[in-house]
Amino acid sequence: MTELSKSGAAVGEPVKDSPAPSAFLEVRDLKVHFPTDDGLVKSVDGLSFTLEKGKTLGIVGESGSGKSVTSLGIMGLHTTGQYGKRKAQISGEIWLDGTELLTADPDHVRKLRGREMAMIFQDPLSALHPYYTIGQQIVEAYRIHHKVDKKTARRRAVEMLDRVGIPQPDKRVDSYPHEFSGGMRQRAMIAMSLVNNPELLIADEPTTALDVTVQAQILDLIRDLQKEFGSAVIVITHDLGVVAELSDDILVMYGGRCIERGPAEKVFYEPKHPYTWGLLGSMPRLDREQTERLIPVKGSPPSLINLPTGCAFNPRCAYADVPKDNVTRTVRPELAQVGGRHWAACHMTQEQRERIWTEEIAPKL
Ligand SMILES: Nc1ncnc2c1ncn2[C@@H]1O[C@H](COP(=O)(O)OP(=O)(O)OP(=O)(O)O)[C@@H](O)[C@H]1O
Numbered sequence: 614m615t616e617l618s619k620s621g622a623a624v625g626e627p628v629k630d631s632p633a634p635s636a637f638l639e640v641r642d643l644k645v646h647f648p649t650d651d652g653l654v655k656s657v658d659g660l661s662f663t664l665e666k667g668k669t670l671g672i673v674g675e676s677g678s679g680k681s682v683t684s685l686g687i688m689g690l691h692t693t694g695q696y697g698k699r700k701a702q703i704s705g706e707i708w709l710d711g712t713e714l715l716t717a718d719p720d721h722v723r724k725l726r727g728r729e730m731a732m733i734f735q736d737p738l739s740a741l742h743p744y745y746t747i748g749q750q751i752v753e754a755y756r757i758h759h760k761v762d763k764k765t766a767r768r769r770a771v772e773m774l775d776r777v778g779i780p781q782p783d784k785r786v787d788s789y790p791h792e793f794s795g796g797m798r799q800r801a802m803i804a805m806s807l808v809n810n811p812e813l814l815i816a817d818e819p820t821t822a823l824d825v826t827v828q829a830q831i832l833d834l835i836r837d838l839q840k841e842f843g844s845a846v847i848v849i850t851h852d853l854g855v856v857a858e859l860s861d862d863i864l865v866m867y868g869g870r871c872i873e874r875g876p877a878e879k880v881f882y883e884p885k886h887p888y889t890w891g892l893l894g895s896m897p898r899l900d901r902e903q904t905e906r907l908i909p910v911k912g913s914p915p916s917l918i919n920l921p922t923g924c925a926f927n928p929r930c931a932y933a934d935v936p937k938d939n940v941t942r943t944v945r946p947e948l949a950q951v952g953g954r955h956w957a958a959c960h961m962t963q964e965q966r967e968r969i970w971t972e973e974i975a976p977k978l
Pocket residue numbers: 647649654655656674675676677678679680681682683696697699735851917
């Protein structure tokens with residue numbers, strides 16, 4: 614029996630070239646590249662992970678690290694969005710419940726979208742149509758997959774709005790998106806995403822635009838609904854604290870690649886990659902003074918057209934000179950196992966990492 618099946622864990626080392634994955638969702642070597650006038654933007658460049666039903670995977674990383682493109686790729690929506698319909702190059706494998714989505718008939722993928730997999734978008738206004746009421750949009754989403762009359766579908770819409778905590782749902786069902794506050798719109802979108810009880814839910818930064826109280830409510834809501842429906846959930850955020858609390862496993866992205874992944878408590882309490890250390894240091898914490906709250910990771914995110922050679926993090930890494938022979942600037946580190954079900958892509962030895970973590974990083978956190 615593998616480590617993965619023993620623990621029933623959400624993230625494991627995917628078995629390359631094995632045609633029949635046992636995991637509910639298995640992403641293998643996913644690449645999403647966009648040709649642009651300046652060159653090829655490698656937004657996602659070789660990402661692999663697995664996720665089981667009933668489990669939550671948190672994907673975390675700075676702005677531009679490829680989190681949204683990953684989720685759009687899984688949903689088959691990578692050619693839409695802010696950059697128009699520019700042709701994206703996508704490769705790898707995305708297995709959802711035994712079906713490989715990249716080679717599946719697009720009509721079939723369209724049917725799965727909404728019914729088996731749904732997404733809560735970063736910006737609810739872009740996902741909700743301004744000219745239709747919230748109710749009409751939920752009804753439409755429901756009727757695509759269920760042969761029911763409008764009255765039944767409307768009852769379902771009211772029920773979903775109630776479920777996500779919209780007051781007076783039988784009245785608010787006839788409101789237009791602009792009549793809702795940001796938090797209410799986010800709830801309405803969650804209601805729309807969940808109307809068909811999807812087995813995979815991707816929540817892309819579901820809380821960024823919301824105040825702290827509403828954020829907490831939305832996250833609680835996702836957790837409750839997951840318990841109820843047993844769905845697999847991917848929560849995407851740049852806040853390690855949010856995913857640590859919500860997730861079974863965490864995957865940290867940098868420059869379109871995974872640089873660390875493992876069980877949430879391991880990645881959060883015993884992280885092994887200097888970038889994850891940086892994310893921990895930049896996390897807002899209640900027990901810190903406002904002034905000392907945010908220490909962003911120094912430097913800027915890498916260009917996805919020309920990633921730095923060697924370790925993509927080396928220009929920003931305080932420990933780039935620790936591994937010998939300048940290897941961090943010449944050889945790209947592969948993900949290597951650093952503990953049970955825990956991987957990190959860094960050239961430092963276990964001893965070097967442990968020493969820096971215990972002596973320099975942990976005392977400051
Ligand atoms: N259609 C496209 N054409 C060219 N570049 C694109 C396209 N879509 C995304 N990108 C680029 O891919 C990179 C990753 O974008 P993505 O939206 O996945 O980042 P993100 O991690 O979700 O960031 P954020 O936290 O800001 O939401 C960005 O540099 C973005 O500019």
